Amino acid sequence: MLIVEHLQKRYGSFTAVHDVSFHVQAGEVYGLLGPNGAGKSSTIRVLSCLAKPDSGSVRINGMDIVREQGKVKRTIGIVPQDFALYDDFSARENLIFFGRLYGISGRELKIRADELLEAVGLLERGNEAVGTFSGGMKRRINIAAGLMHKPKMLYLDEPTVGIDPQSRRNILDLVKTLNAGGLTVLYTTHYMEEAEELCHRIGVIDQGKIIAEGTLSEMRSMAGETAPIRLELRDNLSKPQLEQLRTIAEEVITQDKTITLFTRDPKTALSGILQMLADFGAHVHHLELDEPDLETVFLKLTGRRLRD
């Protein structure tokens, strides 16, 4: 369905997307996971025909996004990160307006708008101005607007940023329903829980490069058999102290005053670690014991947390 090969996009001297390649199969939800500024939105901009690639190629359903832009645009639906809606128009008017841009008209247009309002749970409030909606409601209309022309593939660019948990749940359920109906989805997020819940396959992107790719189980295996213990200390530890900690843990990653120790049996290792820190005179402000997940993978690959 979507084939991205050696995609590169520069803005002046800054390379936002650096040699990115991935494939998305029809009917799949593919997650592009990465922290803010990793290059997710820049990738989506190119895939949405909003920016030309500097090199590499992108094909959707066999169509080149540069040479066959018109056809590609009708195949894809875009849900931008911003609320790309008109606040002074009602939800229904917004949908009708975006539908008209794809040549839908008359009765078909109204029926489609009502179908989508119902699908996102806003049929009753369809005639209200979008400007009066909450963030979560706007996000849902934002998705509906991207679906007006029945695209074969939907790009969702961080669709749950800044909304309440209930709206987030609604959106995740909606994406699952759409996918179950056969829609192929490219989903960018920096929330690993969302990627874990929704995506069949995940590409981890950082500093414009795909640094890992695979199914959720493949990604978990990258984290190895170790699990992380995350500690936030009052003061930095000295190099000799860190060396001593390395005798207990398989791997130690430090980031300012935060230390992540990977151990095979964190519960057993914890008492020894805390004892050692007490001997150092270190003050522990916060402690987390995690199961191996995408966050762990990202941390292991980059030395940084996803939300940093």
Next chain:
Amino acid sequence: MINLILTVTWRDVVAQLRSRSFMVFTLLLPIVLTLIIGNAIGGTTDFKPLPVAVVGTGEIANGLKKLLADTKTAVVFTLADASQAETMVRIGKATMSIVLPERLEIKFLRNDPLNIEVYLDPTSHQRGELIKQLVQGYMQQLEAARAALLGSVQAIAPATAADLQNTLLAVRTKIEKQYQIAAVNLEQKEAGGRSQGIFAYYAVAFGVMFTLLSATNGAGGVIDELERGTIHRLLASPLTPTLLLVSKFIALWILGVWQLGVFAVFSSIIYGVSWGSPLAVLPVLLATAAAAAGFGGIILGISRSREQLNTLSLVFVLVMSLLGGSMWPLETLPAAAQMLSKLTYNRWSIEAFQLAAVSSSDPQILIAIAVLSAMAIVGVCFGSMQLARRMAR
């Protein structure tokens, strides 16, 4: 392709027409401002007499009072005390006080120096100046009479005392008959166009100024859309950047036509302004709205944010309005400013509307339309180039 353009244009036009602030800004404000400025400058169709105090008695003083009253420019009242003259103006009871010297007739005939004091309320503008001119004219009229009188007296060469008495009697009779004070008849007639009064002028001048302001506001909407992300969503649809820009400028143009058109109708109804033959006015209106859309394009092209656009548009519109005749008639500006005014949208538009109100066949109208159209094309091209560059980033 046309459907795509119409869809985007329709949205922009509908959104603006629904906006209460747009309606206030584009329609109510120019109507109210025209009313206020028109009245302040004294542009009603009839002259309203101003209160004028005169200190002085005798034939010459009475003649002046009669003159002013007869011209209907003033309601004259007499002050006994000269020391009150300035006070009356200061407290607003009189727009002007005229203090004539005592024993004026004798001083006049003796050709003694005459010192007439005039206190004028500076806010009376042209109408106060008009009364001052009338007083000066009256004194000049008297001076002519005095010269004629002296000539007559010098020509008298009586042989006897009886002859002298008869001659003086004849001269007196002649003076009484021929040298009566005659009031100037100030009758105002509607002649349309440039001469139809200050309301007509400011209706056009403010109409043009607010069309420019509205166009910049519309251009600001494009920046809002860029920041909100709707432009990107539009460009992800089958709409190309060129079609998008064309749609946006057509919307600005339609809104300008609507605004000027509605304002023309309102000003005709409320102030009785005659805009001229619709056939002559329509091309001017279309060209002005297009030029305003072009101006919106220029402001859009040079602004990086909505805040910057608001500031720049205010500065540009005010300067162009000052130079181009939207604040005061172009004829009152210095020659250099009149030359500079040729760079403004206001000048060409106001001139074209004024000429169209008088005659539909004046070739100067076509020149103004051509200049406005050229301004529109330059503005739209510049704005499009800049916007396309920004969207590509």
